[in-house]
Structure formats: C-alpha cells, structure tokens
Amino acid sequence: MNNSPNIEPDKEVPELKEGFFDLLPKGLIEFLNEAGEIARFAGKFFKQVLRPPYEFKEVLKQAFEIGYRSLSLVSITSFIIGLVLTLQSRPTLVEFGAEAWLPSMVGISIIRELGPVVIALICAGKIGSSIGAELGSMKVTEQIDAMEVSGTNPFKYIVVTRILSTTLTIPILIIIGDAVALYGSYLAVNIRGSVSFTLFFKQVFDSLEFSDVVPAFIKTFFFGFAIGLIGCYKGYNSKKGTEGVGRSANSAVVIGSLLVFIIDLIAVQITEFFGFL
C-alpha cells in the first residue's frame, strides 16, 4: 500500500478565486460584522437573563435612574408635540369643515405612531448615550475588571440589569408621554375653541381601536430593548480610552435611533399583515 501523498507536479495549480465576501464593499462587511456582534451580544443577554443570581435590586435601581430621571424631559417634549400637532392640524381641518375630528385625528396619530417613535428617539438620545458613556467609562477605568475580581459577573450585573430596565421602563415612559401629549392637544384645542375635558377624551378614545393601541404598545418593549442593548453593547466594547467613551455614546445614539425606525417599520408591516387585530 502506498501511503505517499498524491502529488502531481505537472498539474497547474489553479489561482485562488476571490471569495464571495471579498467582492463585497468593505463598509458592507463591517456593517455585517457589527450586526453579527450585536446579535451575539443579544444572545448572551438571553442566555444570562434566565440564570440565577437575579439582580432585582440593581434592576430597580437602574429603572429609577433610567425612568424617573427621564420623566421630565419626556413630559415636556410630549406636551409640546401634542400642542404643536394640534395647532398645525387645525387650519387644514377647519378648511374642510372637519374641526370636530381634531381630537380623534390627534389621538390616533399620537397613540399609534408619534408618541412611541418620538419618545423612543428621545430615550435613545438620553438613555442610550448615558448607558454608552457610563459603561465605556467603566471599561476604560477598569471598573468592569474590578467587578469580576470581586466575584461578580459584570455582564449580568451591568448589562442584563440595564437592558431589562430599559425594556420595562421605556414603555411606561411612552404611556406617560402619550397622556401628556393628549393633554397638550386638549389645551391647544381650547385656545381657539371650547371643548370640555370629558368630551375631548371621549372623542379620542372612541376613535381608538384594539389594533391602534395593542401593536403600538407592544413595539415599545422592542424599542426599550433595542435602546438598552445598543447602549450596553457600545459601552461594554468601548476601546481607545476616553476618546472611545465619546464614540461609544455617540454611536449608541445613532444606532439606537436607527433601530427604533427599523423596528417601527417592521411593526407596521406586521400590523398591516394581521390587519384584523
């Protein structure tokens, strides 16, 4: 039996062909790499979230930091959105003699789309950047290493708690923001006309259906998850010292905001597909 390798010296060695990924633009490959890393980070979150020990105290602390400290910003911006939307829509509706539809139109706009998306974008800016910068700074000052040395799983203690907090807190902020925006709208309606508080809100809620409220509410959990995930991912993987901290905060806002729009687009498609819901 001949065990020598089958060498054919005269045979031409074929040139190495470019792989599929070599043909793709560098930017696209970097984007795919980043998306893969984020997916892996999300996978690690789901793996860790179910395993004890459960850091309930830290989740509550973060929910307070994230939720309570964002409440005033969310309330003010929501109030202005409700007020301005009503003032801007009124002349057009008056032109068509449909002024009475103002509460319904504003209500549907705010509950279905404007409230969740605008408040999620505000949260991506405020909460996403704050998580990105905080974790980035913890990383470059070795606080994450210090936690590990102290017998703590830093991913669970820092990342899992923050993602859980944003997932649970941002929907609550959006509900409060929607309510404040509707109140702003009620005040705007009463600048030029006179509608009672009860009548305004009766008109708003009469025009809302199950398919307006439930999908809009469900997608807020995904917004919260995405904002927390990106903030933590960027901060936890921060590099290059203090410069990296700034970059982490910045890219947490950019990618978080982009994800809010992508999730919104997907949510709308799903809602349309199951239109009867």
Added chain:
Amino acid sequence: MIFRSADMKNGPAVEYGEPVIEIAGVYKSFGNNHVLKDFNLTINRGENVVVLGKSGCGKSVLIKCIIGLLSYDAGSIKVFGNEISQLPIAELDELRARIGFVFQSSALYDSMTVRENLEFPLRRHGKHKSKSEVQGLVEETLKDVGLLDAINLMPSELSGGMRKRIGLARSLILHPEIMLYDEPTTGLDPITSGEIINLMLNVQKKYNTTSITISHDMHCAKITGNRLAIIVNGTNYSDGTFEELSIIDDPQTHPFFE
C-alpha cells in the same frame, strides 16, 4: 544573559513557605503582538516580588492572567496549586476571594460611595456577615489606610492618592493571602508615593501577604520587594534581589538601576 538569584551563592539565604504562585512556560499574544513568551516565575508564601519592565512589555498582562481576567495561550499558571485556566467560574471566584488586586487606575465604582465600594466585595463574594460586622470591617480597613473620614464620600471627591488608598482598602477587606499591585505609585507625587509604599509595607506586616507588584518605580521596588523579576522580550530575563541585580553588568538589566 539570564540571571537567577540561585547563581549568586554569597548572600544570606532567606526561607520562605511553599510556592503559592507557579508560572511555567506562559505565552500570551494579542494578534501579532507576542507579549509573554515562555514566561516562568515561582513565588513562595511570604515573598514580595516586584516585576519590572519597559512600558507595554506585558507586566500588567501577567498579573491579569494570574487572577483570570485574561486567558493565556499556552503554559501553566497555578495559584495555591489550582490551574487558573481550568477552574470553573465558581471556583475561580472562590480563589479570587483569597487574592487582592489593586488596579493602576484604582477602579473605584463611580456610582457608589467609599463605604459601598468596600462593602461590594464582601457582599459579592458571598461572605454572609451581619450589618454590624460589615460596618466594623469597613471601618477597620479604612482606619488601616488612614481614610476613615472619607467613608461617605464619592470617588469623584477623592484625590489621586486617596483613590489609591481606597482601592487598596477595597482589596484588603477580604483579608487576602496574595496581593497583586498594578503600578501602585504611578502618577503620584513623591510624598503620596511614599505614603502608598508605607501602606504596602504595613499590609505585608499586618496581613502577612505574599505579593506581586508591577512597577517602574525603583524606589518602590527597592523598599517593597524581597525579589525582583525583570521582563525583557516577554521572558523573565533577570530574577534576584535588588542588591544582586543592581551590580550586574548587563545591557538589559543595568538601565533599570541607573
């Protein structure tokens, strides 16, 4: 030339306990940057070894490998006879409770007060102590580093030297058997640096610790180290007492003592 203290026979022999850290043939690379190459070092109980070397030569990487913060590519690191790379996470955490690590940047948790910073390792390492016991330990350790008054301050309110001392206190709170110091005097003025060195000596005396100190500071090395190890090109190039190494006429070793 590689110098080992065993090469010099005329010094008085000092007896130490059994080996507590055994590093044999360790390799560690970051991409194409080969930081540690066949690194060997054994530290016996009661010894205080100072590791010297140029910036970026792998000194901090070495102690992070010892405590399991970084994994190594090849070789063996045994602490109290346990191979670090093979320990399950729960056992690694138990081992870490016996090791104090003082970070170069102090690594105090910014969102916690000094008291909470010190309580953190006690709570996390599962040492079930009553509230009064925890309070007593925190106060005693802060007294040791002379900063009891800072107990309710936030890290942002502390000076660089105070942060180092609180970092040291946090690593002492579990009464570790081994101390790992990562550049404890870097960035400090000579007076504060002297205070930190005195604290390290007090810790050695009071807690009877074995230690590895990473440093560029020859004054700190001379005072705190029983033995020095010099890293050159990722290996333990020279190894001996300060007096032994300072008289060697070797181009790699001599510059440290100029």
